[in-house]
Amino acid sequence: MADHTKTEQPVHRNEALHRKIAIKEERKYHNVSFIMMILLTLIAFYAIWSDKVSSSFAILFILVLAVIQVFFQLYIWMHLSHKGHDFPLWGMISGILIAAITVAGIAGLIWTS
Amino acid sequence: MSTLASHSKKSGLMDWLTTVDHKKIGILYLVAGGLFFIIGGIEAMFMRIQLFKPENDFVSADMFNQLLTMHGTTMIFFAAMPLIFAFMNAVVPLQIGARDVAFPFVNALGFWLFFFGGVMLNASWLLGGAPDAGWTGYAPLSTTSLGSGVDFYVLGLQISGAGTLIGGINFLVTIINMRAPGMSFMRMPLFTWTSFVTSGLILFAFPPLTIGLFMLMFERVFDANFFNPDNGGNILIWEHIFWIFGHPEVYILILPSFGAISEVVSTFSKKRLFGYSAMVFATVLIGFLGFMVWVHHMFTAGLGPIANSIFAVATMAIAVPTGVKIFNWLFTMWGGKIVFSTAMLWAVGFIPTFVMGGVTGVMLAIPSADYQFHDSYFVVAHFHYVIVGGVVLGLFAGLYYWYPRMFNRVLNETLGKIHFWTFFIGFHLTFFPQHFLGLMGMPRRVFTYLSGQDLDDLNLISTVGALLMAVGTIVLFINVIISTSKKYAPSEDPWNGRTLEWAIPFPTPEYNFAQTPLVRGLDPFWLEKMAGNKKMTPAEPVGDIHMPNGSILPLFMSIGLFVAAFGAIYKSILVGVIGLAITFLCMFLRSVIDDHGYHIHKKEVEEDMKEGRS
Amino acid sequence: METNQRLTDDHFPENPEKATLDGKNKFLGFWLFLGGETVLFATLFAVYIGLRDNHMDGPSAKELFQLPTVFLATMLLLTSSLTSVYAVLALKQNKVKSMIGWFLVTLLLGLGFLGLEVYEFIEYVHEGHTFTKSAFSSSFYTLVGFHGGHVLFGCLWLVTLLLRNWNRGITLTNAPKYYLFALYWHFVDVVWVFIFTVVYLMGKVG
Numbered sequence: 001m002a003d004h005t006k007t008e009q010p011v012h013r014n015e016a017l018h019r020k021i022a023i024k025e026e027r028k029y030h031n032v033s034f035i036m037m038i039l040l041t042l043i044a045f046y047a048i049w050s051d052k053v054s055s056s057f058a059i060l061f062i063l064v065l066a067v068i069q070v071f072f073q074l075y076i077w078m079h080l081s082h083k084g085h086d087f088p089l090w091g092m093i094s095g096i097l098i099a100a101i102t103v104a105g106i107a108g109l110i111w112t113s
Numbered sequence: 114m115s116t117l118a119s120h121s122k123k124s125g126l127m128d129w130l131t132t133v134d135h136k137k138i139g140i141l142y143l144v145a146g147g148l149f150f151i152i153g154g155i156e157a158m159f160m161r162i163q164l165f166k167p168e169n170d171f172v173s174a175d176m177f178n179q180l181l182t183m184h185g186t187t188m189i190f191f192a193a194m195p196l197i198f199a200f201m202n203a204v205v206p207l208q209i210g211a212r213d214v215a216f217p218f219v220n221a222l223g224f225w226l227f228f229f230g231g232v233m234l235n236a237s238w239l240l241g242g243a244p245d246a247g248w249t250g251y252a253p254l255s256t257t258s259l260g261s262g263v264d265f266y267v268l269g270l271q272i273s274g275a276g277t278l279i280g281g282i283n284f285l286v287t288i289i290n291m292r293a294p295g296m297s298f299m300r301m302p303l304f305t306w307t308s309f310v311t312s313g314l315i316l317f318a319f320p321p322l323t324i325g326l327f328m329l330m331f332e333r334v335f336d337a338n339f340f341n342p343d344n345g346g347n348i349l350i351w352e353h354i355f356w357i358f359g360h361p362e363v364y365i366l367i368l369p370s371f372g373a374i375s376e377v378v379s380t381f382s383k384k385r386l387f388g389y390s391a392m393v394f395a396t397v398l399i400g401f402l403g404f405m406v407w408v409h410h411m412f413t414a415g416l417g418p419i420a421n422s423i424f425a426v427a428t429m430a431i432a433v434p435t436g437v438k439i440f441n442w443l444f445t446m447w448g449g450k451i452v453f454s455t456a457m458l459w460a461v462g463f464i465p466t467f468v469m470g471g472v473t474g475v476m477l478a479i480p481s482a483d484y485q486f487h488d489s490y491f492v493v494a495h496f497h498y499v500i501v502g503g504v505v506l507g508l509f510a511g512l513y514y515w516y517p518r519m520f521n522r523v524l525n526e527t528l529g530k531i532h533f534w535t536f537f538i539g540f541h542l543t544f545f546p547q548h549f550l551g552l553m554g555m556p557r558r559v560f561t562y563l564s565g566q567d568l569d570d571l572n573l574i575s576t577v578g579a580l581l582m583a584v585g586t587i588v589l590f591i592n593v594i595i596s597t598s599k600k601y602a603p604s605e606d607p608w609n610g611r612t613l614e615w616a617i618p619f620p621t622p623e624y625n626f627a628q629t630p631l632v633r634g635l636d637p638f639w640l641e642k643m644a645g646n647k648k649m650t651p652a653e654p655v656g657d658i659h660m661p662n663g664s665i666l667p668l669f670m671s672i673g674l675f676v677a678a679f680g681a682i683y684k685s686i687l688v689g690v691i692g693l694a695i696t697f698l699c700m701f702l703r704s705v706i707d708d709h710g711y712h713i714h715k716k717e718v719e720e721d722m723k724e725g726r727s
Numbered sequence: 728m729e730t731n732q733r734l735t736d737d738h739f740p741e742n743p744e745k746a747t748l749d750g751k752n753k754f755l756g757f758w759l760f761l762g763g764e765t766v767l768f769a770t771l772f773a774v775y776i777g778l779r780d781n782h783m784d785g786p787s788a789k790e791l792f793q794l795p796t797v798f799l800a801t802m803l804l805l806t807s808s809l810t811s812v813y814a815v816l817a818l819k820q821n822k823v824k825s826m827i828g829w830f831l832v833t834l835l836l837g838l839g840f841l842g843l844e845v846y847e848f849i850e851y852v853h854e855g856h857t858f859t860k861s862a863f864s865s866s867f868y869t870l871v872g873f874h875g876g877h878v879l880f881g882c883l884w885l886v887t888l889l890l891r892n893w894n895r896g897i898t899l900t901n902a903p904k905y906y907l908f909a910l911y912w913h914f915v916d917v918v919w920v921f922i923f924t925v926v927y928l929m930g931k932v933g
Binding site for chain 3: 070087095107
């Protein structure tokens with residue numbers, strides 16, 4: 001069972017070309033998202049370093065930047081947007097949801113009384 | 114085409130130690146879980162004997178603390194969990210028409226980790242005293258507890274928790290990727306569905322426990338300050354983390370029991386399950402809500418009215434999907450041709466018992482009332498009604514139902530009914546009076562009480578009930594021993610089953626299905642029988658079947674962690690390093706030695722089919 | 728078809744990591760594991776956020792953290808995430824040498840990150856920020872240390888993987904393993920994004 005493979009047929013030349021183009025495209029996406037992530041990191045560090053942004057706004061701001069950066073990681077670098085990632089996506093969404101509840105619950109409720 | 118690695122049949126003990134076959138691992142889980150069930154039961158009996166009269170001195174207060182801690186921890190983690198995994202292993206791959214689970218090696222590793230975790234915990238009895246901080250291990254009780262009992266608790270749970278986590282992932286992948294053609298999600302039997310949701314809960318609930326146990330260990334071994342208010346810590350953190358894990362944990366336990374009950378009720382009413390899609394939806398919803406209610410264990414911790422109200426409402430909301438399930442079971446029986454076999458008796462007994470546990474659950478979900486009930490015997494009565502009256506009754510129903518599939522024997526029905534009635538009556542005798550003991554003010558986890566407070570009679574009744582439950586359990590073991598006689602070999606399809614696990618002969622061939630079956634609807638085997646077919650329609654021609662090789666590595670990986678845990682408890686770096694070295698060496702061997710398994714040849718399969726063995 | 732045979736360009740599947748059932752299972756199982764890891768780190772973050780202001784008589788986050796070191800560490804890890812993506816792209820084109828090369832760069836960057844972290848921890852201990860000092864220090868070292876442990880494990884994993892498959896090309900057996908490692912490495916970087924944001928940057932703001 002485990003050795004059923006789809007490699008019996010040789011790869012068609014046309015398909016090989018298609019793949020090459022797709023990979024080239026993908027490389028471009030990866031490079032762009034790398035530059036974006038560097039930029040996001042720089043902005044986050046600058047916002048804190050420069051001391052020019054009020055601290056309550058800065059915290060919200062850098063958290064949003066972090067979320068955007070993670071979105072790049074998950075969707076572009078880890079390919080969550082690709083076909084055949086339905087269950088991984090479900091797994092991650094559930095995990096993130098429960099993670100959010102956990103953080104809100106523990107961090108929010110221990111000093112209230 | 115084929116990679117026929119030489120494979121020699123191992124015999125006896127070696128076969129059990131190296132097996133990666135889900136059917137055998139299921140039996141291992143059942144036997145080990147049964148063993149820990151007895152140990153936990155004996156601990157419970159000691160407590161009930163201590164409490165049968167006021168100011169008894171059968172055990173000391175200190176010993177009583179150890180007994181109640183070990184009873185709870187053992188029953189939850191080392192009896193109920195493995196028994197659930199036993200049925201998941203024995204049944205789920207068969208129900209979805211698969212030849213094995215997705216990761217057979219990991220499956221074996223999961224079992225051995227659980228087993229050595231359990232041995233670790235129980236070793237504390239012989240090594241200076243068991244943990245005594247309750248199964249919940251609240252700080253600062255657990256952080257300041259003297260001796261090394263709590264260290265055994267932490268490391269035993271850590272090791273077995275890792276096993277449970279990988280087991281959960283394994284079943285998720287198995288159910289998603291390994292279903293037979295035609296077995297869509299909405300055609301999966303309810304037991305498979307509940308196993309699926311339970312595995313998802315395991316995946317997300319066990320990581321917080323892992324972290325909580327690490328923190329507790331750091332606190333005890335390295336003087337960390339998470340729970341130490343003197344250095345800025347906060348004891349509530351432990352309670353939150355424990356219950357973020359702990360509440361989903363009780364749904365992890367109950368859902369597979371719901372699944373087993375669904376199968377049994379449907380089979381013995383000769384009707385398809387009423388409201389199948391509502392049942393699936395209710396299962397998923399219970400799983401989801403399970404993560405939103407943990408604060409109801411902490412109403413009296415003083416989190417304030419807003420937090421308490423939100424979690425109270427969320428808790429009560431769970432009664433809705435659970436109620437849906439109860440009604441669907443009743444409607445499945447309604448108008449059915451009910452056969453009151455032993456399995457069905459357990460299922461029918463389960464329904465009112467679990468409803469009672471649910472009702473007291475809603476009572477406890479009212480924060481203002483909870484201030485009265487909290488830490489009293491009312492709570493003890495409540496959770497025994499849902500865990501014994503729910504989980505255990507469901508597991509017994511599953512045991513009588515699937516025993517033929519697992520052991521190629523049926524259990525004696527007369528003895529089974531004696532078991533049911535003694536256990537069932539004993540259960541209500543034990544725990545029903547505890548509701549009133551709690552309302553009368555008897556606190557839980559206290560080793561004795563004074564006379565003249567009207568607590569004497571009810572406690573005596575409770576102890577008599579516990580004895581009756583013990584008698585019932587002994588009857589079960591007699592039944593198991595008797596079943597080994599040849600007389601009890603099952604006929605093909607002993608219950609006139611509806612799902613795929615009954616479509617194969619006894620004993621189950623090692624490869625489960627000679628040809629992967631084609632599934633044409635819900636209750637696939639029943640559909641084929643109604644269409645006049647004796648067997649499932651195959652979805653593939655007969656061919657070579659790939660099988661995984663057995664391996665001794667899972668056992669040694671677990672032994673390595675077991676040894677390392679002793680190093681951590683006795684602060685011996687050498688022992689710790691040796692243990693971890695064993696584990697990492699095994700992991701290294703596993704990754705460098707290619708193991709592609711072997712093939713059972715087409716000819717062998719054809720021969721089996723001709724002789725009716727598959 | 729042998730699954731541990733070196734794949735040739737003519738027979739190269741589009742997604743070699745998911746070409747076998749075994750590969751598909753590993754792929755899904757590992758993603759689900761990462762979902763669980765998300766909750767694991769969330770618990771650590773929650774504890775840290777709850778306790779980070781309680782530094783008692785030790786140094787506070789604002790006094791302690793050195794942003795230049797953190798920035799450098801961030802750049803190392805972020806770049807290593809990119810190089811592991813390049814390795815996966817090479818994997819999908821059956822370019823073995825290029826793949827091994829990019830993975831080696833990833834390894835070096837990972838080790839550089841670990842070196843910086845060790846240096847940073849030593850500095851902090853000198854400034855009185857020991858593990859047992861306060862609730863803040865305990866939760867800081869546990870959270871950041873857990874992440875560092877993940878980086879270390881990743882490095883060991885990668886070394887084993889590369890050594891074992893050095894001369895074997897890309898096969899249907901090792902392709903999923905390489906792919907899983909890359910996923911793991913990205914995830915470790917995801918966690919770091921939140922660590923530098925929540926621990927270091929928010930620590931500076933107070």
